[in-house]
Amino acid sequence: MTKELEHSFVTHLEKNQNIVHKVCRIYTNNEAAHNDLFQEITIQLWKAYPKFRGEAKFTTWMYRVALNTAITLYRKSKRSIQTQDFEGVSHKIKFEQYDDTEEQQLKLMYKAIKQLNDIDKALVFLYLEDKNYAEISDTLGISEVNARVKMNRIKTKLKTILNP
Incomplete structure (x- = not known):
């Protein structure tokens, strides 16, 4: 991905990360699960971002990806969540603790x-x-x-x- 695309993604995510926190709050019961789901949603957003065409508002698209990720991961309680390393961009995103x-x-x-x-x-x-x-x-x-x-x-x- 280009630096411009990466910068755009990080800017959008930082501006709208409370959406992801709110989704995490509804679908999790503790801080560790909240953080794991936040990371997984961020990864899915990152993977899908190059395909974001801008036909809908960014926040609408972000809600859809976040909710779909949360529903997919938590619908099947027997399945354990596998997280992925997010080294490429995670150090560039300023994480705000959810208040x-x-x-x-x-x-x-x-x-x-x-x-x-x-x-x-x-x-x-x-x-x-x-x-x-x-x-x-x-x-x-x-x-x-x-x-x-x-x-x-x-x-x-x-x-x-x-x-x-």
Whole structure:
């Protein structure tokens, strides 16, 4: 890869790495798993970056890669996660420790969200990120109508979980 492409990737990742941290928070239960998933998502983003055509916003593409990676790795709990060395670029990315103090009040909501299936988690995550249904449907590869119907059902399910 060219230095220009590498610089572009690092700039985009540093600017938007909280997206990856948020995905990691939803799909992991501890810091070590969070860090492993963050690394794996970063590797997958790096591998896919040369094919990013810019037809969608970078963040939409990043959500899609991050969510697909998380779902793939954590759907099969029997499968262990194999990490890869990321020497080529990792030393150039300024890693910011994820600060969740603002999200302490959402602790119960995250606990409820973790009880959902993987696709519903992704849909809620994108909804909480203020993505419109067109972006959600594009990211998840479902119709806009299906995204709306699923979201209404998920809201009902979350209310039941939070208020038994």
